[in-house]
Amino acid sequence: MSFKQILVQAGVDKGAERRAQIAADLASRFEADLSGVFLSPAAPSVYLGAGMEAAPPAAVLKDLEDAHTRTVLANAKAARTTLERAAAGTSVDWREIEGGAPNNLVEAARTADLLIMPGPPENTREGVFAPADAVALSVGGPVIAVPDTSTATRVGRNVLIAWNGSRESARALRDALPLLTRAEQVSAVIVDHPAAARDGEQALEQFLRRHGCRSVNVQRLPEGGRPPSEVILQHAAHAAGADLIVMGLYGHSRIREFILGGVSREMLDDSPIPLLLSH
Incomplete structure (x- = not known):
């Protein structure tokens, strides 16, 4: 019995580097394939004029949406760099998925042997994070939740x-x-x-x-x-x-x-x- 496919939720939050190190260490120990998934947040509804008495001009909306897109792309690139650096030259399969609902992460994790993701509290982070318990209830396999307060860079010894x-x-x-x-x-x-x-x-x-x-x-x-x-x-x-x-x-x-x-x-x-x- 072994892990052959390890998936880690990548990000730019303060715990992202520790998750990457934990995932890379486990992949090395189990000689498993390592995959990273980045959940791209959708543009906030305010960009679309939701909840406003009068929608902003189209040009303003476009500028806001373009700025959001640039931020997401930059964060995805930074998250991938963090994971690849932790993997130390080992090949990493990379996926970017739009939307932060738990189902998006669950779907990605159902074909992995192990998912490594953030633990609570989600409300202090930048990025898109599904609650660890919601994912673990639905994924059908083991989930390692790494809390913000953890200093671990490897687990399982x-x-x-x-x-x-x-x-x-x-x-x-x-x-x-x-x-x-x-x-x-x-x-x-x-x-x-x-x-x-x-x-x-x-x-x-x-x-x-x-x-x-x-x-x-x-x-x-x-x-x-x-x-x-x-x-x-x-x-x-x-x-x-x-x-x-x-x-x-x-x-x-x-x-x-x-x-x-x-x-x-x-x-x-x-x-x-x-x-x-x-x-």
Whole structure:
């Protein structure tokens, strides 16, 4: 089991270079093809006179549209340069797609083995970014979301699995196997709260060892009145020293987690460590 096609969302935001480095490193380690996709934003509706009592003169609109086009072209060129520089001479397949709706990125990623894209928060960035959870729910494969707060330039050498025995958790585990079997250290944590998997430590450890994972460590940790996400993130950063967290996405409905909160939502919002997401 391996990754043969790795796709990274390129851009000019502050996390673009780190995503490019992570993607290039993984492509090199797996001897995989590397592809970059740049989502070109459509011209803002104000350029077309939307919402205005009187539309601007045609000449003004054309100047605005031309300026927008020049900016998009310049950003696409800069994004491609960043990715190719990270790839260090390795051939990169390049695509530019107009529009920033999640479906545009999902469609591009469905024929890749792994997608690397920005994590939250999207509202602080320049460019076009579909929410990582929306993409991961639809793409049908693993997504590595790299948060703005991450300083990682490579992932997958020290991996932590957030395990609760759910279908989503099992899907993420299997989707991450190419990384887990090559990792130097694989840890897993079960947060001991009412929804936790019962007696899951031994079964999970056996599964990982059967697949050839090295240096496996599975622990059950007490909730201690804290949110499970806090327990996981503290363990990942301090005890495990993880560079990647593997987790299933939205065991409850996405709407319920958005309104009431939940482990998926809290991990997406709070983790400074890249997340491998799967649903």
